[in-house]
Each structure stands twice: as structure tokens, then as C-alpha cells.
Amino acid sequence: MTNDILLQILAAFLFTIGMLVVLLRRDTIMILMGIELLLNAANLSLVAFSKSAGMIEGQIQVFFIITIAAAESAIGLSILVNLYRNFGSIKTQDATSLKG
Amino acid sequence: METINSVLPLLILISPLIGFFINAVILPLGYRGFAKTPANLAGGVATFFIGASFVMAIMAFTQLSGSQAAAPSLLSHCFEWFNFGGLNIPFDLRIDKLSGLLVLIITGIGTLIHLYSISYMHDEECVGRYFSYLNLFCFNMLLLVLGDNLPLLFFGWEGVGLCSYLLIGFWYTDTEKANAGKKAFIVNRIGDLGFLIGMFMLFRELGTLTLPEINTLLADPNVVARIAPSITMICLSLFVGATGKSAQMPLFVWLPDAMSGPTPVSALIHAATMVTAGVYMIARLNILFELSPVALSVIAHVGALTAIFAGSIAVAQTDIKKVLAYSTVSQLGFMFLACGVGAYQTAVFHLMTHAFFKALLFLGSGSVIHACSGEQDMTKMGGLKKYLPHTHITMLVGSLAISGVPFFSGFFSKDEILYSTIALPGGISYLFIVGVITACLTAFYTGRMMSLTFYGNERMSHDVKHHLHESPGLMTGPLYALAGLAAFGGFLGVPHLLGDFLGHMPHYLSTWLDPVVPSKHLPLVGVKIPLHEGLVMAGSSIIAVGSYLLGVKLFKKVFFVKDLFAGFSSFHKVLEHKYYVDEFYDLIIVRPLRKISAFAGGVIDKYVVDGAVNGIGRGVRKVGSGLRMAQTGDVQSYGLMMLGGVIAIMIFIFKVLN
Numbered sequence: 001m002t003n004d005i006l007l008q009i010l011a012a013f014l015f016t017i018g019m020l021v022v023l024l025r026r027d028t029i030m031i032l033m034g035i036e037l038l039l040n041a042a043n044l045s046l047v048a049f050s051k052s053a054g055m056i057e058g059q060i061q062v063f064f065i066i067t068i069a070a071a072e073s074a075i076g077l078s079i080l081v082n083l084y085r086n087f088g089s090i091k092t093q094d095a096t097s098l099k100g
Numbered sequence: 101m102e103t104i105n106s107v108l109p110l111l112i113l114i115s116p117l118i119g120f121f122i123n124a125v126i127l128p129l130g131y132r133g134f135a136k137t138p139a140n141l142a143g144g145v146a147t148f149f150i151g152a153s154f155v156m157a158i159m160a161f162t163q164l165s166g167s168q169a170a171a172p173s174l175l176s177h178c179f180e181w182f183n184f185g186g187l188n189i190p191f192d193l194r195i196d197k198l199s200g201l202l203v204l205i206i207t208g209i210g211t212l213i214h215l216y217s218i219s220y221m222h223d224e225e226c227v228g229r230y231f232s233y234l235n236l237f238c239f240n241m242l243l244l245v246l247g248d249n250l251p252l253l254f255f256g257w258e259g260v261g262l263c264s265y266l267l268i269g270f271w272y273t274d275t276e277k278a279n280a281g282k283k284a285f286i287v288n289r290i291g292d293l294g295f296l297i298g299m300f301m302l303f304r305e306l307g308t309l310t311l312p313e314i315n316t317l318l319a320d321p322n323v324v325a326r327i328a329p330s331i332t333m334i335c336l337s338l339f340v341g342a343t344g345k346s347a348q349m350p351l352f353v354w355l356p357d358a359m360s361g362p363t364p365v366s367a368l369i370h371a372a373t374m375v376t377a378g379v380y381m382i383a384r385l386n387i388l389f390e391l392s393p394v395a396l397s398v399i400a401h402v403g404a405l406t407a408i409f410a411g412s413i414a415v416a417q418t419d420i421k422k423v424l425a426y427s428t429v430s431q432l433g434f435m436f437l438a439c440g441v442g443a444y445q446t447a448v449f450h451l452m453t454h455a456f457f458k459a460l461l462f463l464g465s466g467s468v469i470h471a472c473s474g475e476q477d478m479t480k481m482g483g484l485k486k487y488l489p490h491t492h493i494t495m496l497v498g499s500l501a502i503s504g505v506p507f508f509s510g511f512f513s514k515d516e517i518l519y520s521t522i523a524l525p526g527g528i529s530y531l532f533i534v535g536v537i538t539a540c541l542t543a544f545y546t547g548r549m550m551s552l553t554f555y556g557n558e559r560m561s562h563d564v565k566h567h568l569h570e571s572p573g574l575m576t577g578p579l580y581a582l583a584g585l586a587a588f589g590g591f592l593g594v595p596h597l598l599g600d601f602l603g604h605m606p607h608y609l610s611t612w613l614d615p616v617v618p619s620k621h622l623p624l625v626g627v628k629i630p631l632h633e634g635l636v637m638a639g640s641s642i643i644a645v646g647s648y649l650l651g652v653k654l655f656k657k658v659f660f661v662k663d664l665f666a667g668f669s670s671f672h673k674v675l676e677h678k679y680y681v682d683e684f685y686d687l688i689i690v691r692p693l694r695k696i697s698a699f700a701g702g703v704i705d706k707y708v709v710d711g712a713v714n715g716i717g718r719g720v721r722k723v724g725s726g727l728r729m730a731q732t733g734d735v736q737s738y739g740l741m742m743l744g745g746v747i748a749i750m751i752f753i754f755k756v757l758n
Contacts, residue, residue, distance in 0.1 A: 019743065022736070022739060023736050023739055023740050023743070024736070026736075031736075092734060092735050092736055093734065095733075095735070096732065096733030096734055097733060098731065098733035099731060099732055099733030099734075
């Protein structure tokens with residue numbers, strides 16, 4: 001088992017944890033953190049592939065993702081503030097206006 | 101065949117339609133309502149336009165008789181009515197020698213009856229409506245006769261049915277009368293279905309519905325051989341149509357009920373013109389019917405059966421119009437009997453004389469009813485001779501004509517029918533015997549009717565007696581005109597033997613019709629069988645005079661045959677109830693239909709149809725409320741679904757597509 005595969009497994013592991021956090025935690029701050037984890041798991045995977053394939057494109061991609069992640073957390077946090085203003089809570093189970 | 105292009109047929113047809121339009125649209129608009137149109141104006145307009153038709157019909161007739169060709173005809177080609185597939189139906193109107201004769205009868209008698217109606221309907225409400233219907237009827241009847249193809253004929257056929265319905269139910273506020281109209285319409289529809297089926301089959305076999313083309317095709321032995329298997333079926337289907345329109349067994353039940361319409365309507369539609377449409381159709385398609393001996397035999401038997409059946413019912417009726425109604429059914433049976441034995445000319449001859457004397461009798465009965473303040477029951481009349489001299493004398497002529505008393509019109513035509521049944525290849529047939537018995541019955545019930553109405557003691561109530569009056573000249577005038585026709589119309593068809601005696605007087609009608617309606621079985625012209633002819637003539641004269649006098653004599657004091665012969669009463673009861681035919685139809689058709697409708701409305705509609713509709717609604721609601729569970733409003737569950745979707749797409753891409 002080479003380093004490459006180990007790195008990919010690690011990336012998949014981190015992605016899974018992030019996914020579980022996003023889907024299961026009720027706290028919106030935790031969900032934002034989970035999203036960060038997802039993005040970084042993807043970054044790790046890209047860097048690892050880039051190295052094993054000897055191509056630079058993957059690493060360039062990672063820079064883009066990092067900038068987007070910054071923007072994402074800014075938007076996410078502002079949504080969170082508005083959520084708190086409207087519902088008086090940042091728990092997802094309290095914001096269910098879309099219930100049919 | 102020589103065809104002359106002429107605008108006359110179109111003008112004859114259109115004229116009553118203009119009258120209809122004026123009476124139905126323009127006058128009511130001008131006077132703001134049907135009820136406010138002056139009765140005399142409406143009647144005058146209607147009479148003028150049908151009279152104009154009559155004048156043009158005479159012009160057409162003289163043009164035809166002036167032509168040297170063997171079978172001249174006037175043709176109006178108006179436009180292509182419809183044209184698709186192999187079916188090409190032009191709006192063509194043709195007057196040949198057969199339709200020319202009928203057009204004369206329709207417009208001539210129509211004009212007289214319009215005149216009579218002006219006076220008869222004077223005190224009614226909505227006279228404009230009445231006259232517009234009457235004109236519309238004439239238009240449709242003329243279309244039926246003039247149409248050069250079967251769809252046009254059928255158009256008129258349906259149109260006269262509609263007008264008959266409208267006029268029977270003219271006093272529609274009376275439920276019974278409205279129902280009589282409905283009955284006539286529905287029973288006619290049953291027949292019309294047969295007509296339609298026959299027409300469709302004819303088109304399938306021949307590929308055309310135009311009458312001259314049909315006749316040309318049927319003259320080709322190869323074509324006849326090809327369509328031979330279906331000819332009988334076609335003829336019988338068409339005959340079903342004829343039984344509906346011409347009130348033959350088993351569809352005759354509507355005609356007696358149709359008498360609830362105004363009396364001039366009964367005279368025009370239900371005696372002189374519309375009900376003879378079936379006879380006209382068969383005479384028109386005689387080449388087709390001639391190819392199917394089975395169908396002809398059925399027609400002859402149905403005709404004979406109807407004749408004797410209805411004739412016997414007429415003996416026991418007390419309503420003067422009912423007697424005449426059953427008499428009409430019976431006489432129509434005679435015409436079909438003649439058609440069935442191949443004597444189409446004779447059928448047309450009887451159609452013509454019957455139109456004269458039956459219209460006369462109906463108008464006369466109308467005059468009687470008018471005088472008796474609306475009373476139709478003959479047991480409440482009697483002795484009217486001295487109060488209604490003009491009505492009496494004209495009705496007497498009509499009665500002698502229908503009874504077949506020598507030298508009145510009915511004598512010649514009825515005699516010819518009897519003679520054509522005896523001249524069949526099989527010798528004296530039972531059809532002849534049925535015919536003789538019916539002739540006997542005819543004279544008998546006519547005598548009874550005259551006796552109960554005009555002779556014997558007066559049985560009117562005091563009030564009615566006080567109001568008795570002879571009808572005005574506008575009513576007696578047409579009566580005299582028709583009486584003249586009924587008395588002398590028969591001399592158009594003097595039989596051979598008598599013609600010789602009168603100095604070689606030819607059978608005008610037969611000579612006239614020969615090119616269009618050939619006389620095949622009937623050896624009246626050309627071949628001499630003087631013995632038969634003389635025997636039939638003498639016999640039927642004796643029968644007619646004898647039965648008529650018997651009828652007059654017996655019913656001076658009593659009303660019913662049962663009063664004369666003990667032991668007759670049970671049969672009389674059957675006759676009085678018209679053999680319980682109405683009750684029978686009620687039992688096997690009307691009531692089961694009502695039950696089925698009640699079942700369909702109460703059970704099928706309520707539970708099956710409504711159940712299905714409501715069930716679909718309920719089902720959608722159920723499914724919807726089930727699906728609502730998916731919309732939790734919780735962001736994370738949506739996320740989970742997204743994940744599931746992504747995984748599903750990935751599985752699809754990697755497993756299924758590779």
C-alpha cells in the first residue's frame with residue numbers, strides 16, 4: 001500500500017466525517033465547520049492526485065477552492081446571523097418554515 | 101333519359117323556406133313576438149309562398165308533359181354539398197315524372213290546407229309559429245321528393261320528422277300532446293336508423309348514393325351479381341325506415357297518437373304527404389327492390405297485415421280522428437301491399453287518391469270538431485247533417501271514395517291493388533283475401549263514422565248544440581276542392597276493361613309513370629284478362645257499397661258492434677284497446693328501459709361513475725398527504741436526500757453505463 005492510496009483513504013475518511021457532521025449535527029456552526037472539512041478533504045485528495053500524477057493542475061485547483069471556502073464561510077456566517085435574528089435560535093430543527 | 105337544366109325545382113323548394121323565414125324571423129321581429137303577429141297576415145304569407153310553389157309545380161309539370169323525350173326531367177344543380185373519399189354528394193334537385201306528380205300533390209293539397217288553416221287556427225295563440233312550422237314542413241317534404249340522391253332524401257326525411265314533432269306538440273303546454281310528439285319522434289328514429297344502415301350498405305356495395313347512378317349501376321348484370329348477397333339486407337333495412345315513417349307494423353303506434361296535433365296538420369302531414377314518404381322511397385328505388393323477391397314478399401306481408409290489423413281497430417274507435425288515423429295506417433298498408441307485389445304504379449296511384457280523400461276526411465272532421473266546440477267523441481255527435489250541410493256533402497264524397505264505391509277515386513286505385521294481388525303468378529293468394537276483407541272493413545268503419553257523426557239522433561249537450569254552426573267559406577272552399585279531386589281523381593287511372601267501355605280511355609297515370617316506375621307484374625295495360633278484371637271490379641263494388649250501407653244502417657241507434665251481436669264483447673274490448681299493442685310495447689320496451697334508466701341513474705351513476713370520480717379525488721388527496729411527509733422543512737434531511745441522489749447517480753454512471 002503506497003502513500004498515495006493512504007492519502008486518498010485519509011481524504012475519504014475526512015470527507016465522511018464532514019458529511020456526517022453536516023447531516024447529523026443540529027448546530028449550524030458545526031454544520032459550517034463540517035462543510036470546511038468537506039472542502040479540505042477534497043483539497044487533500046486533489047493535492048495527492050496531483051503529486052502522484054506529476055501534474056500541477058490539481059494544486060492550482062486547491063488555491064481556488066481555498067478562496068471559495070473563505071467566501072463560503074463569510075456567506076454562511078451571515079446566513080447564520082440572519083437565522084438567529086429570525087428564529088431566535090441557530091438550531092436547524094427550529095428553522096422548518098418549509099415543512100409541507 | 102333527357103335532362104333539362106332548370107331553375108324551377110330550386111324555386112319550388114325555396115319558396116316555402118322563404119315563407120318559413122318570414123314567419124319565423126321577420127314578422128316576430130317586426131311585431132315583437134310570435135303572439136303579436138296578426139293571424140291573417142301569418143296565414144296569408146304562408147299560403148302565398150306555398151301557393152307560389154304550386155304554380156311553379158304546374159309550370160314544371162307542363163314542361164315535362166310537353167317534352168318529347170321518353171323520360172324527361174328537370175334538374176337544378178345547386179352546389180357540391182360534400183365531397184370526400186369516394187363519396188360525392190351534389191345538392192341536386194330533380195323533377196321527373198314521379199317526383200313531379202308528388203310535388204303537385206304536396207303543393208296542391210298543401211295550399212288548400214294552408215287556406216283552411218287560416219280559418220281553423222284563427223283563434224289560437226301563436227299562429228305565426230304554426231304557419232312557420234307548416235311552411236318548414238312543406239320545404240322538407242319537397243326536399244325529400246326532389247332530392248336527387250339518398251342523403252338529400254334523408255335530409256328531407258329527417259326534416260319532416262322534426263316538423264311532425266313540432267306540430268303534433270304544437271299545444272305543448274298539454275303534457276299528453278307533448279308526449280305524443282315525443283313518441284312520434286322516437287319511434288321514427290328507430291326507423292331512421294334502419295334507413296341509415298341501408299344507405300351505408302348501399303354505398304359500400306355501389307360506391308354511390310345518387311339515384312340515377314344507382315339505377316345505371318343496377319342495370320348492369322355484373323354489378324347485380326356482385327352485390328347479390330347483400331341486396332335483401334339493404335332492401336329490408338330501407339324498409340325498416342319506411343315502416344317508421346309510414347306507420348307500418350310494428351312501428352305504427354305513433355300515428356294514432358299524432359292526432360293530438362291540430363287537425364289540418366293531421367290532414368297534411370299524417371294523411372296526405374309525410375306518411376307516404378316510405379311508399380315514395382320504395383317506388384323511387386323500385387329497381388333495387390325488384391332485385392330482392394324476399395324483401396318484396398316481406399313488404400307485401402307487412403302491408404297486408406297492417407292493413408287488416410289497423411282496419412279492424414278502426415271499427416271500434418269512438419274518437420273521430422282516431423278512426424281516421426287507423427284508417428290511414430290501414431290504407432298505407434294497402435300501398436305497401438301494392439309495392440310488395442311489384443305494382444309500384446298502383447301504389448303511387450293509391451297514394452295520390454288517398455291524399456285526396458284522406459285530406460278531405462280529416463279536414464271535414466276538423467270542420468265537425470270545430471262546429472262541436474272541440475268535441476271529438478262521436479258518441480256525443482249525431483244528426484249533424486242538417487247543421488253542417490257543406491261539411492256533410494263533402495265528407496260523404498270522401499267516405500264514398502275511401503270505401504271504394506264505383507267511380508269515386510278510391511274505387512279505381514283500391515281495385516287496382518286488389519287486382520294486382522290476384523294477378524300474381526301464384527293465382528288467388530291469401531294476400532288478395534286479406535285485401536278484400538280490409539276493403540270490406542274500410543267501407544264498414546267509414547259508414548259507421550258517417551252514421552255516428554251525421555245521421556241518427558242528436559246526442560250533443562245543450563251548450564254544444566246551441567253553438568253549432570257551419571264552418572266559414574275559407575274552410576268549406578278547400579273541402580269542395582278536395583271533394584272534386586276525391587270524386588274525379590280516379591279517372592286518371594281507369595282500368596283497361598272500363599277504359600275500353602268508355603271509348604278507349606287510356607290509363608293516364610300508368611302511361612305517365614311508365615318511364616320512371618315500370619309496371620312489371622301488372623298486366624293491366626297491354627294484356628287483357630277481362631274475366632278477372634271484371635270479376636274483381638264487380639265484386640269489390642258490391643262489397644264496398646254493401647259494407648258502407650251496412651255501416652251506415654247499423655249504427656243509427658247504437659255505437660258499437662258489440663251492441664249488435666251478443667258474444668262479441670270480449671273481442672270488441674280487444675279492438676277497443678287496439679290489440680293492447682301500446683300496452684305490450686310499454687311492458688317490453690318502455691318499462692324495462694325505465695328500470696334500466698333508474699338502475700343506471702340510481703346505482704351505476706351514484707356508485708360506479710360518481711365513485712370513480714370521487715375515488716380519484718380521494719386517492720390524489722391520500723397520495724398527496726403521504727408525500728407531504730417528505731417535505732420536512734429540515735435542511736439536513738434535504739441534504740441527506742441530495743446525498744442519496746448523488747450516490748444513486750454515481751452508481752448509475754459506474755455500474756450501469758460501464
